Amino acid sequence: MIRLADVGKVYRGRNFEVTALDGISLDIPPGQFVSLVGKSGSGKSSLLKILGLVDFDHSGRYWLDGSTYHGARDTEVARARKCIGYVFQDFRLIGRHTIWKNLQMAAVIREGHVDVEEIRACLDRVDLADKALSYPDELSGGQKQRAAVGRAIVGRPRLLIADEPTGSLDQATATQIMSLLTDLHTELGCTLVLVTHDMDIAMQAERVVELRQGRIHDDFLH
Amino acid sequence: MTFFIRNCVAGLWFNRLRSTLTGIGVLVGVASVVLIMALSDALIATIDDEDVTSCQIALMSSAEADADVLDAMSSPDIVARLQGVAQRTDVASFAPEAQRHIVEVSLPTGVSIGSMVVNFTDSVPVIAGEPFTRATGDVVIMRPNPDFSNVTIGDQIVINGQFFQVIGTTDSHGMTPDTKLFLPERMSSLVDVDQLSTTGTHLLIGQQGFPFSEVRQSVIDQLNDGIDPDMKFFDMSAEMASGLRDALGTIQMVLGAIASVSLAVAALNIVNTMYIASLERVDEIAVLKSMGMTRVQVMALFLLESVLLVTIFALLGALIGNLCAALILTYADIPMAFSWMALATLVPVIVLVGAGGGFYPAHRAAKIDPVRLLR
Ligand SMILES: Nc1ncnc2c1ncn2[C@@H]1O[C@H](COP(=O)(O)OP(=O)(O)OP(=O)(O)O)[C@@H](O)[C@H]1O
Ligand SMILES: [Mg+2]
Numbered sequence: 354m355i356r357l358a359d360v361g362k363v364y365r366g367r368n369f370e371v372t373a374l375d376g377i378s379l380d381i382p383p384g385q386f387v388s389l390v391g392k393s394g395s396g397k398s399s400l401l402k403i404l405g406l407v408d409f410d411h412s413g414r415y416w417l418d419g420s421t422y423h424g425a426r427d428t429e430v431a432r433a434r435k436c437i438g439y440v441f442q443d444f445r446l447i448g449r450h451t452i453w454k455n456l457q458m459a460a461v462i463r464e465g466h467v468d469v470e471e472i473r474a475c476l477d478r479v480d481l482a483d484k485a486l487s488y489p490d491e492l493s494g495g496q497k498q499r500a501a502v503g504r505a506i507v508g509r510p511r512l513l514i515a516d517e518p519t520g521s522l523d524q525a526t527a528t529q530i531m532s533l534l535t536d537l538h539t540e541l542g543c544t545l546v547l548v549t550h551d552m553d554i555a556m557q558a559e560r561v562v563e564l565r566q567g568r569i570h571d572d573f574l575h
Numbered sequence: 576m577t578f579f580i581r582n583c584v585a586g587l588w589f590n591r592l593r594s595t596l597t598g599i600g601v602l603v604g605v606a607s608v609v610l611i612m613a614l615s616d617a618l619i620a621t622i623d624d625e626d627v628t629s630c631q632i633a634l635m636s637s638a639e640a641d642a643d644v645l646d647a648m649s650s651p652d653i654v655a656r657l658q659g660v661a662q663r664t665d666v667a668s669f670a671p672e673a674q675r676h677i678v679e680v681s682l683p684t685g686v687s688i689g690s691m692v693v694n695f696t697d698s699v700p701v702i703a704g705e706p707f708t709r710a711t712g713d714v715v716i717m718r719p720n721p722d723f724s725n726v727t728i729g730d731q732i733v734i735n736g737q738f739f740q741v742i743g744t745t746d747s748h749g750m751t752p753d754t755k756l757f758l759p760e761r762m763s764s765l766v767d768v769d770q771l772s773t774t775g776t777h778l779l780i781g782q783q784g785f786p787f788s789e790v791r792q793s794v795i796d797q798l799n800d801g802i803d804p805d806m807k808f809f810d811m812s813a814e815m816a817s818g819l820r821d822a823l824g825t826i827q828m829v830l831g832a833i834a835s836v837s838l839a840v841a842a843l844n845i846v847n848t849m850y851i852a853s854l855e856r857v858d859e860i861a862v863l864k865s866m867g868m869t870r871v872q873v874m875a876l877f878l879l880e881s882v883l884l885v886t887i888f889a890l891l892g893a894l895i896g897n898l899c900a901a902l903i904l905t906y907a908d909i910p911m912a913f914s915w916m917a918l919a920t921l922v923p924v925i926v927l928v929g930a931g932g933g934f935y936p937a938h939r940a941a942k943i944d945p946v947r948l949l950r
Contacts, residue, residue, distance in 0.1 A: 407865055408946045427870045435867035441949060445862045449589045461578050462868045 354512065354544050355381035355404060360413035362399050362567075373399040374411070375567040381560075383511070386538050386545045388555035391564035397548045398516055400564070404546060405439050405514045406430055417512070435463045438505030438543075440515035440534075444497040446489040452476070452500045453485040456507050463508035472507065479503035479533065495526035502533060506541065513538065513545045519554070531557065583880040590852065597841075597848040598888035604838035605889045605925070609896030611834050612917045615827035617900070617909050622816045622823070632795060633811040653806075656798055838928065845932030849881045853940035860940055861948035874941040881933025882926055889925040893918070 362374035373396040381387055389397050402408035403415055409423055422430050446455050456472045476482050479499040489497055498518055505513060515534060519527030531554050538545040549555050556575075563571040587594040634653065791810060798808040853860075860873055904911050 402946060402949065405865065405949075407949055410946070431864075431867045431869040433867075434865060437865075437867075439865050439949070441862075445858070445949070447859050447862065450585070454585075457578070458582075458863065459866055462863060462866045462872075467578060 354383040354385075354418060355379065355546075356414075356416040357403075358414045358416075360400075360403060360411055360415060362396070362403065362408070362411045373567055374403075377413070377567075377569060379562065379569065379572075381544060381546070383544055384542050385560060386535065386558045387547070387560045387562055388558035389546060389548045389562050389564065390550070390552070390555045391570070393550075395564040396567040397564055399567075401514055401516050401546065401548060404512075405437055406434050407439075435508065436511045438507075438510035438513045440498070440501055440505050440513070440518045442517040442520045444489070444494075444501045446497060446500055446504070448489050451486050451488055452481060452492070452503075455489070455500065456504050459504045459507040463510075475503045475507050478506065478537070493526075494522050495529060498522060498526075498530050499533065502530070502537070506537060509541055509543075511543050513541075513543050514547075515545070516548045517550065518547070519549070519551070527551070527554070579876060579879060580883070583876065583883050586852065586880050587884055590848075593848055593851070594884055597844045598884055598891075600841035600844045601838075601885050601888040601928070602892035602895065604834065604841040605892030605921070606896035606899070607834035607837055608831060609893050609917065609921070610899050611827065611830045613897055613900035613911070614903065615823050615830075616917065617904050617911055618823050619820055619827075621909055622820050632791075632798070632808055635807045635809055652803065656802070838924075842928045842932045845881055845885060845929065846935060848884075849877060849933045849936035850939065852880070853877060853936040853943075856940065857943055858948055860943045861945035864943065865945045865949060870941040873943075874937045877937030877940050878930055878933045881937070882929035885925055885929030885932065889921070889928075893921060 357377050357379040360374055360377040360379075361372070364371040364373055377400065389400065391397050399408070403411050404417075406417065406422055414421055415423070417433060418436075420433070422433055425433075446452070447458065450458065453472065453476070456475055457467055460467050460472055473482070476485055479502050481496060481499055481503060484492060484496060484500070489500065492500065502518070505515075513534070518534065519530050522530065534545065534547065535557055537543075545558075547554075547558065555561050560572070560574045562569060795808050795810055802808070860868075864873065901911050
């Protein structure tokens with residue numbers, strides 16, 4: 354599913370140069386649940402952006418399902434992105450749309466049409482059927498993140514990426530979101546790459562990859 | 576597609592105050608352009624009225640002084656020409672209509688007879704006696720003229736050996752102090768027109784549905800055929816109409832240009848509004864792109880929104896502009912000339928303004944790179 358070969362990422366500014374990733378080589382088979390751990394600033398988010406086909410400005414090669422999108426045309430990148438569900442730490446719901454509309458947008462973009470039943474099923478799955486017509490501002494943090502997860506699974510993505518999805522939630526809610534994600538991973542059979550600081554959560558994964566200063570420090574299955 | 580349109584409507588509705596204000600700019604611009612077009616089109620249409628059945632034919636001399644024209648009008652050649660044409664078959668085809676009209680005979684101190692054909696019922700207010708009846712030999716006298724001051728209704732008068740019965744009198748009107756006789760046009764050939772009126776123009780009247788414009792031209796051609804090259808007969812009505820049309824055209828263009836400026840300002844406003852909208856939605860677009868929205872789709876979304884905004888308010892503006900024009904024209908008693916041409920040109924202009932105004936913001940939005948915005 355995912356193959357990284359010697360991937361590096363350097364942020365360059367006027368008067369700084371930060372090496373965020375350095376020589377990352379990684380193979381993730383389809384359907385695997387991988388937690389990405391590491392100290393703050395170790396390059397986890399940078400890696401996820403590359404995996405999520407958001408950042409192309411890196412060295413090394415990245416193959417997603419055997420294709421590389423470096424320098425690819427916008428339409429090809431867009432088509433590949435449709436198979437990726439991205440869950441952000443700060444939810445990134447569209448504030449001027451209802452939750453239903455947020456999911457509908459995802460359906461239109463990913464599938465080109467709106468399947469009402471599917472959207473209803475996604476909302477049911479994240480237990481927000483009663484909040485369909487609420488606006489994001491009217492939801493709690495946990496509810497927002499569930500909505501965001503619901504949006505991410507519209508169109509049954511094959512790769513689910515979550516960058517500290519519980520980072521801004523309290524412990525109980527975080528546990529709820531985490532079990533939702535792990536359940537979805539088994540239900541959908543998708544690959545799940547999850548960034549977390551929480552070792553307990555990380556240990557729920559089949560595989561844990563630890564980054565340290567932009568390099569893979571540890572990589573183990575259990 | 577419907578989803579996209581609904582999304583655009585939602586976008587406009589979300590910022591309804593801003594959309595409305597920008598829209599009002601478009602509305603005012605379009606309304607003023609439409610108003611000016613509708614008004615001037617209606618005015619031009621009244622000039623171009625195809626139902627015209629009369630015209631004034633005037634003699635023009637290259638000589639500077641007016642007196643030369645007056646002299647020319649009474650010169651034997653011109654007199655012969657007018658008489659000749661009046662008896663040609665082309666003009667004779669006016670004959671059935673001519674019964675409704677009369678020849679105005681000007682009678683200054685000597686006896687001079689004009690060839691001016693006037694519409695009796697319109698131009699000769701009979702203040703005493705019977706209205707003009709078309710009966711053979713009926714005349715109406717316009718007072719005062721010392722020679723006719725003692726003539727009363729019912730009298731028989733003789734002009735050049737021809738008997739006429741006076742059936743009415745009318746007051747002196749207009750500017751000529753001359754006494755005038757009004758008699759049926761078909762009588763004009765009976766009157767020996769040895770001295771034509773020095774009035775510079777001759778009224779030609781045709782019947783409704785008569786191919787007036789063709790006959791008019793043939794009359795003018797006949798009059799001009801072999802005339803002294805310094806002189807020329809011309810259709811004064813047509814000249815005046817075309818002069819008026821030119822003037823109106825110029826006014827239309829100037830006012831139209833002024834109105835177009837407000838349309839251009841409205842277009843700039845669209846750029847501004849859509850640009851702000853694109854800035855507001857940077858985060859949103861980043862997320863949508865990360866989900867697989869293409870650049871083209873982002874662009875289409877913004878262009879559609881801008882075109883939608885412009886179209887809605889432009890149509891309203893066109894409606895209001897036309898309504899105002901209709902009101903003004905009704906007030907001025909001028910028939911409304913609804914111009915489909917104007918509408919047909921307006922539609923692409925509107926779409927162009929919308930798409931043009933939305934293009935740069937849409938382009939900016941499409942270029943947003945999600946990498947800077949997602950963490
Ligand atoms: N846009 C950017 N411009 C410059 N430097 C950046 C940028 N984004 C990240 N960095 C730098 O790259 C390094 C890795 O950052 P990254 O966000 O990947 O870390 P992280 O592991 O996700 O940290 P955290 O756990 O705090 O989220 C850091 O040193 C950071 O300062
Ligand atoms: Mg991070």
